[in-house]
Amino acid sequence: MSAQAPAARVLRFDTFELDLRTGELRKRGVKLRLQGQPLQLLTILLEGAGNLVTREELRSQLWPADIFVDFDHSLHNAIGRIREALGDSAEIPRYIETLPRRGYRFIGRVEEVQAPWISAPRTSAENGAENGNNAHEAVDVAPPTKRRAALVVILCSSVAIALAAWATWRHFYIKSAVPPIRSIAVLPLDNLSGDPSQEYFVDGMTDELITDLAKVGALRVISRTSVMRYKGTKKSLPEIARELKVDAIVEGSVVRLGKRVRITAQLLHAPTDQHLWAETYERDLGDVLRLQSEVAQAIAQQVRAELTAQQQVRFRSARPVNPEAYEPYLRGRYYLSNQFTMAKPLNMAKGYFEESIRKDPGFALAYSGLADSYTYLALFGQGELTPDRAYKLAKEAINKALELDDSIGEAHDTLGLLSWRFGWDWGAAEREFNQAIALAPSYSCAHEDRAVYLSFMGRRAEALAEISKSNSIDLGPSSAMTESAAYYQMRDYVNLLEASRRGVVSNPNEWTEHYNLGVGYEGTGKLLEAIAEYQKAVEISDGNQDVTASLAHAYAVIGRRAQAEKILHDLERKSKSVHVSPYIIATIYAGLGEKDTAFEFLEKAYQERSLEISWHVKADLRIDNLRSDPRFQALVRRVGFPQ
Numbered sequence: 001m002s003a004q005a006p007a008a009r010v011l012r013f014d015t016f017e018l019d020l021r022t023g024e025l026r027k028r029g030v031k032l033r034l035q036g037q038p039l040q041l042l043t044i045l046l047e048g049a050g051n052l053v054t055r056e057e058l059r060s061q062l063w064p065a066d067i068f069v070d071f072d073h074s075l076h077n078a079i080g081r082i083r084e085a086l087g088d089s090a091e092i093p094r095y096i097e098t099l100p101r102r103g104y105r106f107i108g109r110v111e112e113v114q115a116p117w118i119s120a121p122r123t124s125a126e127n128g129a130e131n132g133n134n135a136h137e138a139v140d141v142a143p144p145t146k147r148r149a150a151l152v153v154i155l156c157s158s159v160a161i162a163l164a165a166w167a168t169w170r171h172f173y174i175k176s177a178v179p180p181i182r183s184i185a186v187l188p189l190d191n192l193s194g195d196p197s198q199e200y201f202v203d204g205m206t207d208e209l210i211t212d213l214a215k216v217g218a219l220r221v222i223s224r225t226s227v228m229r230y231k232g233t234k235k236s237l238p239e240i241a242r243e244l245k246v247d248a249i250v251e252g253s254v255v256r257l258g259k260r261v262r263i264t265a266q267l268l269h270a271p272t273d274q275h276l277w278a279e280t281y282e283r284d285l286g287d288v289l290r291l292q293s294e295v296a297q298a299i300a301q302q303v304r305a306e307l308t309a310q311q312q313v314r315f316r317s318a319r320p321v322n323p324e325a326y327e328p329y330l331r332g333r334y335y336l337s338n339q340f341t342m343a344k345p346l347n348m349a350k351g352y353f354e355e356s357i358r359k360d361p362g363f364a365l366a367y368s369g370l371a372d373s374y375t376y377l378a379l380f381g382q383g384e385l386t387p388d389r390a391y392k393l394a395k396e397a398i399n400k401a402l403e404l405d406d407s408i409g410e411a412h413d414t415l416g417l418l419s420w421r422f423g424w425d426w427g428a429a430e431r432e433f434n435q436a437i438a439l440a441p442s443y444s445c446a447h448e449d450r451a452v453y454l455s456f457m458g459r460r461a462e463a464l465a466e467i468s469k470s471n472s473i474d475l476g477p478s479s480a481m482t483e484s485a486a487y488y489q490m491r492d493y494v495n496l497l498e499a500s501r502r503g504v505v506s507n508p509n510e511w512t513e514h515y516n517l518g519v520g521y522e523g524t525g526k527l528l529e530a531i532a533e534y535q536k537a538v539e540i541s542d543g544n545q546d547v548t549a550s551l552a553h554a555y556a557v558i559g560r561r562a563q564a565e566k567i568l569h570d571l572e573r574k575s576k577s578v579h580v581s582p583y584i585i586a587t588i589y590a591g592l593g594e595k596d597t598a599f600e601f602l603e604k605a606y607q608e609r610s611l612e613i614s615w616h617v618k619a620d621l622r623i624d625n626l627r628s629d630p631r632f633q634a635l636v637r638r639v640g641f642p643q
Helices: 036-047 055-062 071-086 124-130 144-177 196-213 224-230 237-244 285-302 309-316 323-338 343-359 364-380 387-404 409-422 426-439 444-456 460-473 477-490 493-506 511-523 527-540 545-557 561-574 582-591 595-607 621-626 630-639
Strands: 007-013 016-019 024-027 096-099 103-106 111-116 183-186 248-257 260-269 274-284
Touching: 007 036, 016 036, 036 055, 036 071, 036 103, 055 071, 055 103, 071 096, 071 260, 071 274, 183 196, 183 224, 183 237, 196 224, 196 248, 196 260, 196 285, 196 323, 224 237, 237 248, 260 285, 274 285, 285 309, 285 323, 323 343, 323 364, 343 364, 364 387, 364 409, 387 409, 409 426, 409 444, 426 444, 444 460, 444 477, 460 477, 477 493, 477 511, 493 511, 511 527, 511 545, 511 621, 527 545, 545 561, 545 582, 545 621, 561 582, 582 595, 582 621, 595 621, 595 630, 621 630
Parallel strands: 183 248
Antiparallel strands: 007 016, 007 111, 016 024, 096 103, 248 260, 260 274
C-alpha cells in the first residue's frame, strides 16, 4: 500500500481550482498568472462565497492603514485582474458581483476538495494493476532514468500545449469581449494629496495626459475643455460616455508628496463600465514628463492603437525637467487655458512661463507657453503691446521651443497663428497648422485654428469639414466659439446667430460670444438687438477696443451720431497712452460716412501691419461702404490675399 502525504485545501469552482497552500490558481489543470493582492482578494471572496465582503473588510485585510496606497484604485485594479483571469465581466457577472459602494460577493458555487501534496513512488505491480495487467504476467518496466525522462517530456509537452491553448483562448476571448476602442476621454484626475492648493497641479497633469494622448493618430481624444466640466461629477461613466460619444474613459488620481508624484490610471470600456486595465506609476517630479508619456503609451497599447515609429520615439524621448520649473509652467497653462481673451490672466500666465524658463532654460514647453501668452496679449491685451513688439517676442519664444523640440504640436499651431495674423504669410500658416495636426491629430486647438483660417481664406467646404472634426474632439464652449468665428469670416449671419446663441448659453461670461451674436444681429438687420449685445460684450471685456468700435459704428448707423463720436474721441485720447489700432478708428469713421478719413486710418493700419487687417478686412460689415472704392481694392492687393 502506498504512503500518502497530508492533504492540501483546494477550493474548486466551475473549471477552476485554487490551491490555498501553494497560492496557485489553475483552470483545467493549467496554472493562471494571478498572484499578489489579486490572488489574496480572490481567496477572501472564495472563502466567503455567497456573502458580501465589504470594502472596509478588504481594506483592513489587504491594505493596512499604515501603508501608503490609493485604496479605491488599487481595489478596482485587483478586481479587474481577477475578472480578466476568470473571463468574468462586471455587467454580466458569473463569479464576482459588485455591490456599489458596499463591496463584492462571489456568486459561483464553491466546493472544498482534498488533494495530495506528494504521492510516494508507485510500484510496478501497482502500475500494472492500474493498467489492467495480470499480476502473473511479465511486466515490461523501463529503466527508472529513461522512464523519468519520458515522463518529463510528456509532462512538458502537455503543459506547453495547455498554455498555448489558454493563451489562444485568452487572446480571442478578450478581443471579442471588448469592442474596438477608437475614441477616448480622460476625466479630470482626482487630487488625493490632501492639499486643495494642489488642484492646479492635478488639473495640469490631466491636461498634459490629454496632450500626450492627442499625439496617437489612431485615437480620437476628447479635448480638455470638454472633460473639465465633469470635475466632481456624480454622473455614471456610461452616461458620460454617451454625452462625449466615446468608447473608453480614463480616470485616475494624482498623489504628490514632496518631490514625488504618483499617478494611478485605469481604463474602462465606457458604455458597459467594464474595467480593462489599471496601473500605478511613481516618479520624481523632475521625471514627470516621462511618467506622463509612459501612461499615455500604456493606454495606447491597451486599446491596441497603432503607434508609428516616430510616435514611439517621441513617447520615449521625454526629457527631465527641473521640478521648480514645472510648477510655474503648470500655473501658466492654467491661466492660459481658462481665460485667454482677458488681459489680466494672460499677464499672469506670461509671468509664470518666464519664471519657468529662468529655472530651466532648456524647457521647450515653457517657451511654447510664453509664445502663446505674447500672441494672445497682442490680440486681447487692450493695447499693452504693439503688434510688432508682440510678434518679435512671440517669434523668438516659439523658435526657441522648436529648436529644443520640433515635435511639439502646440508650438507648430502657434507658429501657424503667428504666420497668419502677424506675418501675413498665408502659405506658411497653412503648413504649420497641417504640421500641428500631423504631430497631434487630436489637438483641438489646431483643428479650430485651421477651421477659422480656411474660412478666412474663403474655402468654405474645407472649413466646414474641419469644424466637423473639431466638434468631434471638443464638445465644450470653444467649439461654439470656433463656429462663430468661422461663420463670421464666411459672412454667414444666419449660422453665426445660431452658433453664437449656443455659445452664450454654454459660456455666458465669454465676451467674444456676445460680440459675435451682436455681429449676427447687425448682419441680419436687427441693429437694436446688436447694440444690446455689443454693450454686454463691452462690459464683460472691460472695454475691449474692437467691441467698443462696433458699438460706436452701430450707433452711427442708426443715427445716434453724438454717442458714436463720443466713443471715437475717447479712443483717440486713449491712443496717446496705449496702442489703439488705426483699423478700428477707421471703422467708426466709415460708420459716420467720413470715407476719406476712414481710408487715412486704413493706410496707417496697413503700414503697421495691424492685426485687425488679417482678421477683419475680408468680412467686416463695418467697412462695407468702402469696398467699392478703388482705394480699398488697391489695399487688398497690397495685403496680398490669394485671389
